[in-house]
Amino acid sequence: MSISHLFFFLLLSSLFQTNSQEQLELNILQTLKHHWNNPSSLESWTPSTPICTDWIGITCKNGSVTEINLSNMNITHEISPSICDLTSLTRIDLSFNYIPGEFPYLLYNCSNLYSLDLSQNYFVGSLPSDIHRLSSSLQHLNLSSNNFSGDIPLSIGQLHSLRTLYLFSNQFNGSFPPSIGDLSKLERLGLAYNEFRPSRIPLTFGQLKNLKFLWMTQANLIGEIPESIGSLVNLEQLDLSINELSGKIPDSLFMLKNLTNMYLYANRLSGEIPRSVETLYLTGVDLSINNLTGTIPQDFGKLQYLTTFYMYSNRLTGEIPASLGLLPYLTRIRLFRNRLTGVLPPELGLHSKLEFIEVSENSLIGKLPDNLCAGGVLIGLVVFSNNLSGEFPRSLAKCHSLTSIQVHRNNFSGEIPAGVWSLKDLSSIMIRENSFSGELPDELAWNLTRLEISNNMFSGKIPSRIKSSLNLMVFDASNNLFSGEIPKELTALPRLLSLSLDRNRLSGHLPLEIISWKSLNSLNLSSNQISGIIPPAVAQLPDLLRLDLSDNQLSGVIPPEIGHMKLSFFNLSSNHFTGKIPLEFENLAYDRSFLNNPGLCSDLLNLSSCTPKAKAKSQKLSSPLLATSVVLAGVVLIVVLICSFVIRYGSKKKREQLLSTWKLTSFQKLHFTESDILYSLSEDKMIGSGGSGKVYLIALNQSEFLAVKKIWNKGKLDELLEKEFQAEVQILGTIRHSNIVKLFCCISCDSSMLLVYEYMVNSSLDRWLHRRKRESMLSSSVHRVFLDWPTRLHVAVGAAQGLCYMHHGCSQAIIHRDVKSSNILLDSNFNAKIADFGLAKMLVKHGEADTMSAVAGSYGYIAPEYAYTTKVNEKIDVYSFGVVLLELTTGREPNDGDEHTSLAEWAWRHFQEDHPLVDALDEEVKEPCYLEDMNVIFRLGLICTGTLPSTRPSMKEVLQVLLRCQSQQLYRETNVENEYNVHPLLSFKDMDSDSKRSLKCDDDDSFVCNM
Template identity: 55%
Template sequence: MKILIQPCLKLPFYYLLTFFIILSHAKSQSQLYDQEHGVLLKIKQYLQNPSFLSHWNSSNSSHCSWPEITCNNDSITGLALVNTNINQTIPPFLCDLKNLTHVDFNLNYIPGEFPTYLYNCSKLEYLDLSMNNFVGVIPDDIDSLSNLQYLNLSYTNFTGDIPASIGRLKELRYLPLQYCLFNGTYPDEIGNLSNLETLDLSSNYEFPPSKLPLTWTKLNKLKVFYMYGCNLIDEIPETIGEMVALEKLDISQNSLTGHIPSGLFMLKNLSILFLYQNSLSGEIPDVVEALNLTIIDLTSNELTGKIPDDFGKLQKLTGLSLTLNKLSGEIPESLGLLPSLVDFRVFSNNLSGTIPPDFGRSSKLGSFHIASNNLSGRLPENLCYHGELLNLTTYDNDLSGELPESLGNCSSLLEIKIYNNQFSGNIPSGLWASFNLLTFMVSHNKFTGVLPEILSSNVSLFEISSNQFSGRIPTGVSSWTNVVVFEASKNYLNGSIPEELTTLPRLTTLLLDQNQLIGPLPSKIISWESLVTLNLSQNQLSGQIPDAIGQLPVLSQLDLSENQFHGQIPSRLPRLTNLNLSSNNLTGTIPSEFENSAFASSFLDNPGLCSDTAALNLTLCNSGTTERSSKDSSRSLPLIISLAVVTFLLACLMSFLIIRRCRKRKQGLDNSWILISFQRLNFTESNIVSSMTEHNIIGSGGYGTVYRIPINDLGYVAVKKIWNNRKLDKKLESSFHAEVKVLSNIRHNNIVKLLCCISNENSMLLVYEYLENSSLDRWLHKKRKSSVVSGSVHHFVLDWPKRLKIAVGIAQGLSYMHHDCSPPIVHRDVKTSNIILDSQLNAKVADFGLARMLIKQGELETMSSVVGSFGYIAPEYVQTTRVSEKIDVFSFGVILLELTTGKEANKGDEHSSLAEWAWRRVQLGSNIEELLDNEIMENSYLGEMCNVFKLGVMCTSTLPDSRPSMKEALQVLLMCGESLAHGERNVCHYDVIPLLGNSKGECRLDVDNDS
């Protein structure tokens, strides 16, 4: 019985013990829940109870259901406060959440240094602090977070070295550190991260020139390796072939030299390879075993030799870009058979022979760019076989024959650029009307046939000059409603100009010169509000010049020369920069606004014309010039007296306001200053405000006074003060916030650093790094006698190498703003006075008070008013107040013209800006060498100066679409710099400027296709 009774007695005790254990655990879990819930409410209070955390409260459901919280076994393991505009430091008690493994504060405005109190989160595996305003250095004891697998500190202001201690985070798999301000060294110890799978150090522009550490190539688990724009120099290590797990490699936009290691093309897992914009030379390895490659981009190097036949083995290859190299030989037949190829780019090389006939049949080809080579023969018949071809770019070759009929059925085509070839025959009928077609550029070929009644409703660029088109301009031209540029010069068009042509509302450029047109111009112009350029010269047009021409609001270039017009010149004409009415039968008096030497050649060979001035070398009219002048003088005397009285009264009023302002200033400074820092600072707002004395004023910029303020360890800072008023003007306040918003979020070596902003109720201050050499205009236009550079006094003349270096720096800054910022940034006031130079004459773009973030790449934003500086403002901005990146390109082009000619932006000659002057001189066929700055011609850098002048002209094209992008402009300047570095000084190397036309002879620029 005892044996049976004992187990029965113990059984209730077992259940009781289990019950107490469960009860104890539940109590412990309850206590943990309450403790963690309290920490969350404390975080909310620390962040000043933001609205996005309104659901964090005691009466709500379990905090494990809140979207920002991740739990495991009812305990908090993850906290993610992403893109919530936090501008306080990370709560120092965050690690009271003892089980945290995942912390994400990405995309906020968190200031301060690295929060070392996160070391108390002993279980932390994932830490994302990217896209914040952190300053200082990454601490040397970062390895205290020993369990980290993911560490993201990208897009911050961390400076100095990447600490060697990062190499002791043995569990680390993901390490993105791109877009920081590191200026130290690359630690070899990163090569010890044996588990690392992703390493991204791209766009750390402030790193000094460094080699790629050899130890890093031993990372045999690394799959993603990005170091573009990191100042890498020397050759790519041969041992890179040992990175056997590598899937994506981007070391583009550096200064790498030497050849491409053969081992790189042997990596079995490699799928993406970006080596573009380096100085790699030699031949591309001809043995390719990396059969998983999907994208290869070797653009903008100095590669020679042939395209490897082994590229034909890459069955997964979707994109191949070998553009802007020195490759020769034929395109391998096997490339046309690749089954996955979508994007094929080999333009600007020395390729020859015929194009493989199978391109387009084996794969869904989307882009086919083979321009600027020496290719011959016909285009492949099946380029659009799968109906997905978007771009066909074959200009500047020696291609011939008729276009493939299949292109007539290619409804996907967006642009066709096949100018400067030997194509002949008729355009396939369906191609004219291809629905999606935007760009149709077939000039300088031997095409025949007539113009279509129906053109694709989306075409904006329609260029067919220098062909053999004949027949009349169809009345159906009225349906071409989106055409912006219509160039049909040098053809055999006949008949009269139909009135329907005047209905095109978006037309800015109309070139019909050198045809066989007859009859009068339409007396009624219906819708040419946008027309800027009209050239009808060298035809057989007759009748009178209609008065409607004088009512075109933005017309600036008019050429009606070598026709049979008669009668008088319309009494009212637009404000023209270029006018040519020579070789007609016009009679009467020249309108007074054109009686100056700028139009000396505008009226020649019109025997019936006369002028009231001898400046035009025409017959003087019989009217009494002296008498009229006397009458005009007597009429203007009362007006002069009235203006003098008004000026005196205004001067009195201004004096009163100035005295009143000075009295207010003497009453003292407001002490309620607020400082927001974007870098690590060693000064306070009181250091700045107390030193803003008249003695420290160095100039004025934009909307305020600029001071140079001494700081103990920094030397100096520059302080821009927005004008002080009792009530701040909204325009000034908007400018201030725009500049702060832009500069606090962008980081680039060629953009001025904003250290902090300081404001109170009445004043706004921006504190920048101080750059010793002031603004570019003071150097370029002799507004200073000398300047101290690196401790010695230098004459103010900038030689050509320095000017080219400055141009490259400006282009790099603007290219970063346009192409690397999301959303892109348009400066709107690019000019030499807003380009600041440091002690080494490195250029930095400054004064962002007018900058605007664009909503979407390429999308136009309309501003309520035009703001900018005369001589730098793009014409379409004046006419429409619409903002795009191309208005910055125009302003940059003006700066290039200033650098090459030495002239100021608003002083081309007495009647035009520099951009207008340059275009006119080019149109007159001037030798560009005669237009360059004589003061630096002794250095004999004619080739590079000529190229940069050409780039300036193209950047200031009237039509925005004819201007290059900043990325393209930068590429041209970099190539100019390369030729200069190689000692090639005395020849205009047009072959290195494929985007600027096809001039190959003397130093001239043909602008027929880009006006």
Template identity: 55%
Template sequence: MTKPTPTSSLHTHLCFLLFLPLLLISHANSQSLQDQEQAVLLKLKSYLQSPPFLSHWIPSTSNTSHCSWQPEITCTNNSVTGLSLVHTNITLSVPPFICDLKNLILIDLSYNNFAGEFPKAFYNCSKLQYLNLSQNSFDGKIPEDIDSLPLLQHLDLGANYFSGDIPAAIGRLQELRNLQLYMNNFNGSVPPEIGNLSNLKNLSLSFNTELVPWNLPSNFTKLKNLKNLYIRGSNLTGELPGTLGEMAALEHLDLAYNSLNGTIPSGLFLLKNLSIIYLFNNSLSGNVSQVVEALNLSIIDISGNDLTGPIPKDYGNLTKLTELALFINGFSDAVPASIGRLPNLKQFRVFINNLSGTLPPDFGRYSKLEGFEVSGNRLTGKLPDHLCYWGKLSTLVAYENNLTGELPSSLGNCTSLTRVKVYHNGLSGTIPSGMWTAPNLDQVLMSNNFLTGELPEKLSPNLTRLEIRNNRFSGNIPTGVSSWNLKVFDAGNNLFNGTIPQELTALPSLISLSLEQNQLTGFLPSEIISWNSLNTLNFSRNQLSGPIPAGLGLLPVLTALDLSENQLSGQIPAQLGNLKLSNFNLSSNHLSGKIPIEFENSAYNGSFLDNQGLCATSPSAKLSICNSQPRKSSKISSTYLALILTLGILLSLLALSLSFFMVRAYWKRNRSDSDWKLTAFQRLNFRVSKILSGLTESNLIGRGGSGKVYCVPINRTGDVVAVKKIWKDKKLEERLEKEFLAEVKILSSIRHANIVKLMCCISKDNSKLLVYEYSENRSLDRWLHKINRPSNLSRSVHHVVLNWPKRLHIAVGAARGLSYMHHDCVPPVVHRDVKSSNILLDSDFNAKIADFGLAKLLVKQGELATMSAVAGSFGYIAPECAHTIRVNEKIDVYSFGVVLLELTTGREANDGDEHTALAEWAWHHVQEDNPLADALDKDIKEPCYLDEMCSVFRLGIYCTEKLPSARPSMKEVLQILLRCGRPGVHREKTDYVGAPLLKNSKREHEYGDGSLVTNV
């Protein structure tokens, strides 16, 4: 190796000395940047009030760096380039100094409760490429200068409350790859300039139901790199552009739940990359079979359109097809035999069509079939024998057809089976023995057939719902029933005989038990082992004898008890008076003695008919009066009479004196406004004195259990507000205080067009006032049930007829408000007292959910909340609320279902018939196969609205299912209601609400995942 010369060594030292200052400056700048960034982050922590999830953000030492503050911080070259505060329940506005972190490339603030308009502070993040503000509460318009962020590649503003137009400036963000604007309140237009985003790969405009009706811009087809296009349920109208087939990269197209019409462009089916199409719930037509041969599809879903005629035979040529979904259309004739021979078919879904004829016998023989759903057609003949030939079949849904013969024998060895729904057919024969014990079997619904045989000793351990009513099953109820895990056991109207085994009372999860109209004999089980969850018990129309067990009165959640038309004798146990029964019938027995005092009211007038030996102590029960003990004759002496009169006069004088002093003290205490405390939740244009002076009898418009409601004018122009006055009484003080605090806490923190607006609260020691916006048309029940309307309604409003379009409009509005409470509030809100009198109507009949005095905040979505007492109103109370103190949002769904039944039938919630409330009456009306039209309100029943009214009536029944888990969510209810008024949907076929339901809630992130349709 050559030794360095002195000259070269000197040169090296000179170079080092020359660059040393630059290195020192660079190090100093780097250290300065790190100090600056750390200071900004600590300022952000302080701004967020030092939440626990940022406890690890502590000033760094020489051995640490703020770049270690993960997962919230991402660094590149020791500088912050990413800030992620996801799902942290932040309720503040975006800090204005956020872009003091100069090198930010990524900002993710999703799944919080940030509010306010789009933060223009982001414009200072000159390097920003990724911005996610989804799942928050931002509102207002998206700025017209949004293109001030030219480097953006990912922009997600989904699931907020942005309104107005979508700005054309978005079309100038040329680097965008991903644009998510789903589920907002946009009520303007969609700019065609979005079609200029040549790099765009993902675009979602789904669930923007308030958009002005718009056509898909033709220049959207210029998006040559677009892979996923989601515009589900966003008021899209008109025809699809013929050039849609030019979007060569398109893989997933979802335009469902719109009002598209015309034909499906033939070029669409020639796209090589397109694998999934959702076009249901439009009015598209066209001969699909002409282009289907060119497809390389694995999934075809064109359900929910108005497609008619036979199913194209060419579908049988698609050898790669794994799923064929043609449900909710008008397809007729028989299913082509070739479809049954498709080698890769896993899912076959053609429910709710007009299909007829017999099913191809080869279904399941050549492919590993998993789902077979053919309900709601006119199919005849047998079910295919080989449905579970490969042992993969999970769901068999074939209800409401004209099928005959026995169930397929392959079901006896089908261990994969989870659900069998074949009710309302003409099936006969016995059940394949192995089917009862299929390990994953969850539901068996086989009512209304001609099936025979006996029940087995053992059932699948996962079977929770067994419904076999209206068949010809016979034999005894097996003693092995104690090992069953059923929640619902409905075996009414069969040929079961023998006694009711004691073991039947040992089912701890049983919620509903119906064995009416059989041939059961003997005594009722004397001892109840474990019916702690039982809600409904029906043993009517049998040959049972002996006494009623007192143990029935100790069942904690029983709300429906029917033992009528038997041969029961003896007295009614006093313990039954402890039950909170909404449905109670002991008629047509041999009972005797006095009925429990709790049942001596008009609600139970039909509960004791045809029991000659029963009596009551009061005439209100409409029974004979029980013989009372003869009174001992005695005379009150004149001395005692005089003494009583004297004491009465003295007490009256004392009461008058006390009243005088109390009134004088009251006026002294309340003559000054300064004693009142005002808490405003928005800018007010009135003073406390104006409100107080308006609390007069002439302004009184209503009263309830917790106070009075006044309509108070606040200025000379005629503006008024509604004032709810809660006066504290010693007996009610604690309850009213809780109601007041609950209503203030909830209404002051939520904002929605369909929830009544709380303007302020005014309070002092002995009185509290809540001031709301005034709803001119008052409550829904006043219009629906022809309650006398107040005289202060305007003439134009006074003569408005509440026709069906208005009722549907009200239902949609109320559903929006409840859906917001359940799915968009953090934490969610359960109202607990939904009823027609708590739905207010403004001058345009827009619905406003009101009266949150009973509402509870849930700690977490889906988590149960504890109720301090049974709440709600008769007729609206969900069955599970009668005794349990643990509830979730499904109690609101039940109550809203009753409101839907009110809207469609015109009946009141407690007006079913002499034995039942409205929900129970509606359920029986459908079960007995009565025409739905007979149940509808005759005052508004018009042929053009008949289908819509029937669909909403069925939805009301669906919402009032006895099992909370069987009810839909309010998000699903809203989507179904939105569909009801749209043309091109087979509304007469949505009775099981087999219509597509929205599965993703607003607090979920992905949409259009290819599995948004369920068959309930």
């Protein structure tokens, strides 16, 4: 055979082998597809297309399949053994699916694997004791967010090539082995969120010289942090938060040259901070929420790369080191809730671009440094509850980045520089309880939401141009020296929730335009010199709960319409009212509401008795008058019959013309028409109203009802309402979930727009939780007037599932922006559904912050970062949902803390001051068998309402805690023995398939990997 013939033969042989290999791998992949029941996500896997270029999730090298990446492909069956017949396979990623069963032993046959990701699935049972039989070249193993339980096997320490080991968010209830310390190449270790048996950090972990990332949040760690932790010379991020660690922080921890972030909050660490702090490259320090004592070492001033400095909620004493003011990169300081004394570092902000400073609730003295905003980026100034004094720095009048000023409860004096009031991004001014003086300027910041200036010495008139601050929600100017009339322009603030002008020198009449305050829930004008009558329009304020007009010069009759209001506090004492009080107030509960009104009378209260009116004698009609009346009645009857015929004929024609002007856009299969809706709308069917429209109840038949939201009815549409309407239609028209209210259709014309929803027969959650709102339901057909704890937990789970789907289950994450108990609706079985998306915002990319032009939301539910920035993400919904959890466990309202705090602030203070948690729980449902679950949910509410967004859990994690409590409750009710070892972050096995989404830990994941 010639050389040319030999070459040709070898070439044919090679081609034959290549084609044979391709056919073999095609057959293997087709077997996989068939085994997985041919999911639609793998429709590109067809024999007629090239494997290596057109098949989704397939990567090849030299013509052979090397990688299978089928993340989030709706796979619901177990893994086929044939997968390891792909002999060149090096990487398998089957994360974010619904794969059931135990750990797949068949993967032992994939001998060339270097990366295996089975996270976010439904795997159960223990990890095999011979897990070391996985590929010896395996570098990355991710089994997180499953239902694995038991111990982590000892043999895992024999996978010597591992660089990444993620086992977080499972149900491990045994131990983790010290042999993990034998993984000498390990760089990333995640064991967080597992209910391990109480365990100490093994000394062998000090052998992980290459470890860069150690994450053991909520892993039931006990004891002290071992000194050997200082041997992790390459460690960059350390998170041991939310455990039961105790003792002092080891000196060796501050010797780690590469450490950039350290989180040790929510433990029981005590003692002093090491005197020698030599971690020269440390950029972030967080030792918050511990029991640290002593002073802050001066050596922190040596950390030239320090950017964040958090030591809030400890028992630190002494002064803040002046050297902190010299650091060139320091941007954020959080030292609130300690026992610090002395002055603030004089050069703070002069050498770095300081973004915010929080040193509230200490005992600091002296004045505010002049250069806090020298870098031009200061966002938040939070120094309340100290002994600071002097004048407000004039330099801050040019600090255009400033959004929040909280300097209340200090000893400041003098006038606020004029430019401060109108800073373009300022949203919150809280300067109450000082000695400030002067007048309010003509112009205030347009974006202002809170203006709290009570208990100062401000004087002059309230400026009429306050109406330009359209976003103002809280205006508290009580106990000052303001005079003149209440400007009618004040009624032009559409979002105003609370107005307190008591204890001033105001005069004149109440503005007749008071009816414009549709959102107002608290009005206090007591102790002034206001005269005239109470406008009857006050009774038309739908959300008003507190009304105090006492100690004025008001007169006239009390409008009887006020008796129909559902007020939780009402005081008209010390005025000049006359006549009989409204019948609804003939109740001893209002015994002190009308004192010192000599002209008032009552048959029950401690007032003058009302003189009965004499009954007029009836007079018989004379015969001529009676005859005339009969004739006139006959004429009227004939005219009515003629008019009815004409109107009926004209109405039919008019209705036909009317229908032609409406456009119906459906999002579901409809069994009604637009005429069924349009002809049924009438004011007597209105069941609710708010800032963005009215809601009507429409009956299709005796058992089927719809809720219709009318957004507007004016020819010229308000731009804000139009945006809200478009947001609601865009979101609800495209998403489907059993815990999100169903939008059937949109009906619109040039002058009006309607949204047609499913009707929730049990109304909203707030009406069941809050005692004052239950009164409106007592006369209805409900069978109970409060929710027991199992029902409350059921509601919490349902609402969390809806929000979880919005955040993690949509191609574009959805931020609701107005989560509250009144926006959680309940069906006949008390299943919760999220509603009212008028403030929702679609994000361009999952997890990416979006800029809001103005603060949105409801008072008591608004996340604190709104005070610092308009860049928000899903964590604002988590905060608001945390407030809902606190409502469920305490029965309190969101703004029901104490005199100056919201519910979230009150709950945190209750916790920080070591009061028994049981004292905070709702007495109506606080039964011994529920206490443990209620405590867990209360604590979850605290974590969700943390001031720092990055410390809040995701909705996926919140949901898993709720599901755990629900499962434990079910065990108890069915008398199944329960050792409370179910992992606090359960997987989504109890959720519908549309909801199953959660966080995945990628290298750039800002929460899971870098928290």
